[in-house]
Amino acid sequence: MTLDFSPIWISLKTAALATTIAFFLGAIAARTMFKYRGKVKGLIDGILTAPLVLPPTVVGFFLLLLLGKYGPIGKFLRLFDITVIFTWYAAVIAATVVAFPLMYKTALGAFQQIDTNLLASARTLGATEWQVFRRILLPLARPGLISGVLLAFARALGEFGATLMLAGSIPGKTQTVPIAIFFAAESGDMTEAMLWVSVMLVLSLSIVVGVNYWNDHRPHQRRAKQSKQGHLTLIDETLLPWDNPVAPLTWDSTRTNVLPSPIELIVDIQKKLPGFTLDVSFSSNQLPLGLLGGSGAGKSFILRCIAGLETPDEGCIILNGRVLFDSRRGINVPIRDRRVGFLFQNYALFPHLTVAQNIAFGLPKTLSPRAIRQRVEKQLLAVQLHGLGDRYPQELSGGQQQRVALARALASEPDILLLDEPFSALDTYLRDQLKKLLRLSLTHFPGATLFVSHNLEEAYRICPNLLILDEGEIIAQGPKQDIFDAPQYFRVAQLTGCKNFSRAVIQSENTITALDWGCTLRVNEPIPDGLAHVGIRAHHLIFTGLKEQQTRSPENIFPAWLTTISETQHRMTLYLKLNSSPSSPFDYHLQVEVFKDTWNRLQYLPQPWQIQLYPSRLLLLQNKNSSLSFEYHPSHLSTITKDD
Template sequence: MGIATAYWMLGYRGKGKSLIEGIFVAPLILPPTVVGFLLLLLFGKNGPVGKLMEPFDFTIVFTWYGAAIAAIIVSFPLMYKTALGAFEQIDANLLRVGRTLGAKESTIFWRISLPLALPGILAGTVLAFARALGEFGATLMLAGNIPGQTQTIPMAIYFAVEAGAMNEAWFWAIAIMSISLSGIILVNFGQEFKQNKRHTPKETKATKNLESASQFFPLPTNTTSGLIVDIEKRLGNFLLRVAFHSDDQPLGLLGGSGAGKSLILRCIAGIETPTKGRIILNGKVLFDSEKGINLPSRERKIGFLVQNYALFPHLTVAQNIAFGLPKGLSKGSVRVQIEQQLLAVQLQGLGDRYPHQLSGGQQQRVALARALASQPEALLLDEPFSALDTHLRSQLEQQMTETLADYPGVTLFVTHNMEEAYRLCPNLLVLENGTEAHYGSKYEIFQHPATKNVAQITGCKNFSRAEITSPQIVKAIDWDCQLQVIEPMPDELSHIGIRAHQLIFTQDAEKANTFPCWLVRTSETPHRMTVFLKLHFPAQNPQDYHLQAEVYKEKWVTIKDQPFPWYVHLEPIRLMLMK
């Protein structure tokens, strides 16, 4: 009862939740005699339940049924609260991923929620049992003290002491302490044994080069016709409003934190419900607010790879991959598919390991193999490299590139790293505060960003307010200079910009768009120098600069000792005009 009620309350979003919670916990707060009195009113001869049972010549009061009911009511809050706490500790991403893999709610409960909450539930069971074992007041009120019929151990101790039979009282006291302590010790021993067993590494025949680049196993899927998303989603003061289409070429969702990138993926996967709009995948309507369609996650055929990979910690690598396989396969087919997946991701021999026995890169590959094993029509990748170090990130990015090249479905790749997005995705959707800032090919967005904010998100560091002075001349207000431009003038020019690596140092001071400059300060990376420059005259302080230039250290060696002023050239073809 406590487990079922806790699981129900975990997902309950209706009214009166606080009141319901108070009723469930009340027996833990009220004196047991008060609980017994209320039970007596309920089950007594004149009580509502008592009257219902009267025609059947059946009674609860002063029977062993009453003792059992009193014990259940008094111990129920402990079981309920402990189970609820155990369920609340489960990572919600595990349940979300389970649904995207096609699992029903009953499957998720039995295979994910219950096993992961089991240690807490066992602890709650012991506490509830100990509380029931020691219950006195409610039992005495409802069931009485009939030796051999309703007498419990606590009442036997009480009446033995009253009668002066101390030896009998000692006997029952030792018995109840032995039972309670034995239960607690056995549960703790079992949990400790299981933990030690899980943390013992297993020897395998796996190769040492587990992080080397490899070709993922391509899984067959239906021919795709693309993903259409046109939704609005309001969360408090935040409004997500996007409309885009994606085909079999990976689409990168690029933007800062809080731009709405991950929220889009959750809406597509069915984890979040849009306020209005529609989502269509390969002609199948996943969501349509006007038609009242909202398919559950398990029916959407979506592969979802979240940031922490959400591998089921109580299942082995092989069992994790098998979780995503289509239902109804024979054991032999499941075994073959698992071996194919392990071979493809260079994890052969590691099928019996648990997620905590794998490195971050190995976990990421298992999660991707599990997602692809479900044969999804769309693959959603939510910053899959964010938890990896630089070297491993590069290797797995190469693997991901090969995988996406062979995967025929729709792919959405969320990142805030512009270089990742550029390398992996031919097309980009740049988001800003929940809305589309620029949507197109990566070349268009990086070469001709629509706004200053898009340029900043894509890595541009040099901006100036701008105004048109003639058809091919723009005044850069903040740089205090006139610039020749080639790019067509936008209707409402706001800013002009140039990327730091596109500035050119020159000796030809007469060339167009060439200006004297002075070095303000530098910032060093392993391979490059970032040089902060002040145009026209020397700087007054370290923050007084106009432009940042990035130069390789080989080039820096040739210019760093030259006398000032230096001359910097801003190529007209490199200048970006933005609204």
């Protein structure tokens, strides 16, 4: 008897069509569930993946109930004289239903592995949701999607139970290879059954080998292509001409969206967050504003609200007279239309795009290819990466990647630049060089700038004005020197680097007692009614025994004994106890920072040293948002803060 090979063709075309449908439906469902944060997410996910855990015959039974003669869908189709069951289309439907969960779960897992900052970055660069999905999410999820397609095809190719119940076993019409194997074995024809099993093995192994070969060789082909173009050799960061004058990032003089004058950002927002409520109100002009605070204070969240990546519960955000958000008027401008440049902490460069493609991502589509190339080259020159446009981000050093991210953020000529701890992932040398580049670039940037950091030195170097945040509340704002010289609250002094604190009580109009230092201090400034602490910065203490630090004023001079020391490259930190010698390495009152040449002279002076807490250097602090706690020791009271 001649063997009928139609099951092979039926299986292949059924699996191919079912996989195609499952791919589109699975990718869309995965994208929807990736974004969805509703309470019934678990229930929906369970329904979508049910065919994966249910026996195929159960799935086939439910499909039969729906599509059969008396099922709701079947009755509807009969109105148009359409019958689905026991047709090839029924085999496709059965294969699609059982293959869909594998495609959906694999695609969802691939989407969840993608850094969400990449998607946020694309949105801030003006991409629509469809463009984010097509240009970022799908390419980055490609390996997972390919695996999903492979699994879905294999599952559709091997489907038996649901297909048999819904489509039957009609030779030349619905009889697939798995069904042919079943009936051949049932009739005792083991030779024919083994033949069909061999066919299934060859098909499955061919698919797996082909996909693995493609995945393994595609990266090498891409790198080989780059090597031929002469763009593969990596450059050591130290060989770049950092010591030469850096050209500032420039803007096209023909830009049509000229910013109004004066530039002004107004933020007045509230948002309930885990642990505290963010409630801030401030404004900023063209001078860079530094947002300084501890981890979890709400700094980055403010930037994300301005960019539209997060939505406040209440309030408004206005940039140059344009309302970006207003809860009362129901205004919430989409991210892509806010014209913000966002520099993320982890750079958020698109790994599947070259450096040039990254920089060009947010440029207007109305520009000609030549204009785009010129603008990209101008940005590459400005950040000293000329000739590296064909590299991929993973082929660059951390400093180079950060410069690409800065060039990309500024290439689209945003109205505001948002910098979220841009130097935290860099070493000391690169951090210093990028600060220089950023400072110079910001002097030419015709827009507002917000710079988030928990590092006082970074914020102080780059921003003329500071805003200090603690647990979602602004506790100080103004010119940086004013905040540094005269912090009103303990927490402000702590966040701006002060290390020496003591509880304080008022003795008279111009004297206070520092309880934890065990001394009475004369002060020059008016004592606030709510005085809670006194502080002095570690580099403001004076050793009267040194000639260069001698003072004519006899006030607030006390004997001090050295408890222990620590050192950095250029400075020494001395831990001192006032009025009596220490009993242990932890028995100290004050930290003093001196240069090493000062230490070299100071260490040979007999102890106790005479140290002065100069009245004009004392910080008289109120107790708002204080995180200070105290532990009593037999010899003294030691101050402990949550940042130490």
